Amino acid sequence: MSEPVPRASASEANGHDTQAREFSNYESLFLAETRVDLSWAEPAERSLVEAATEEPLVAFGVPSEFNARCVRRLCKVQMAFNDVAQANDWSEIYVLGMADAVTMVRSITFTRHDGRTELILYGTRKGSENLLSESTISSSRH
Numbered sequence: 001m002s003e004p005v006p007r008a009s010a011s012e013a014n015g016h017d018t019q020a021r022e023f024s025n026y027e028s029l030f031l032a033e034t035r036v037d038l039s040w041a042e043p044a045e046r047s048l049v050e051a052a053t054e055e056p057l058v059a060f061g062v063p064s065e066f067n068a069r070c071v072r073r074l075c076k077v078q079m080a081f082n083d084v085a086q087a088n089d090w091s092e093i094y095v096l097g098m099a100d101a102v103t104m105v106r107s108i109t110f111t112r113h114d115g116r117t118e119l120i121l122y123g124t125r126k127g128s129e130n131l132l133s134e135s136t137i138s139s140s141r142h
Contacts, residue, residue, distance in 0.1 A: 023108045026122045029131055033071035040125060041070035044101040048077055051097030060089040064116065073128040075102050077121040080112070087117040095121065104129040 048068035051057070063079035063086075070076075077098070081087040087109055095105050102123025109119050124131050 019108060019110060026106055030074050030076050030122060033074050035072045037072045044070040044075055047101035048075060048098060051094065054097060057093050057097065061086045073125045073131060075123045079119045081117045084117045087119045091119055098123055104132050106132050
């Protein structure tokens with residue numbers, strides 16, 4: 001597994017209330033997955049790491065930080081970039097490489113206090129797509 005990336009707080013979402021709420025909701029869902037299904041999580045994490053090292057993605061530069069972690073039904077990929085354009089490229093292209101490991105993917109991008117751009121992707125295990133659906137997220141807000 002990769003080195004852990006420092007956990008961001010919702011307040012680091014630069015005051016973008018909607019994005020901060022989304023981050024908080026996705027993060028809460030991820031943290032609520034207290035059990036790990038190693039038979040799925042370990043191969044999924046390997047697949048996510050491998051996808052990050054493949055061309056043409058590497059041609060867009062590599063993140064200064066990378067961490068992939070999967071639990072029972074969700075994976076979280078957290079990356080930091082020195083350049084916002086790199087983060088945008090990765091948010092569009094890396095998702096395609098994630099398809100071997102996860103199905104539905106949601107992303108959050110924000111600028112950290114140190115000026116780097118953080119990209120966080122949450123993906124579901126096949127059959128668990130409802131975890132990241134809008135209705136599930138909305139009901140978890142109440």
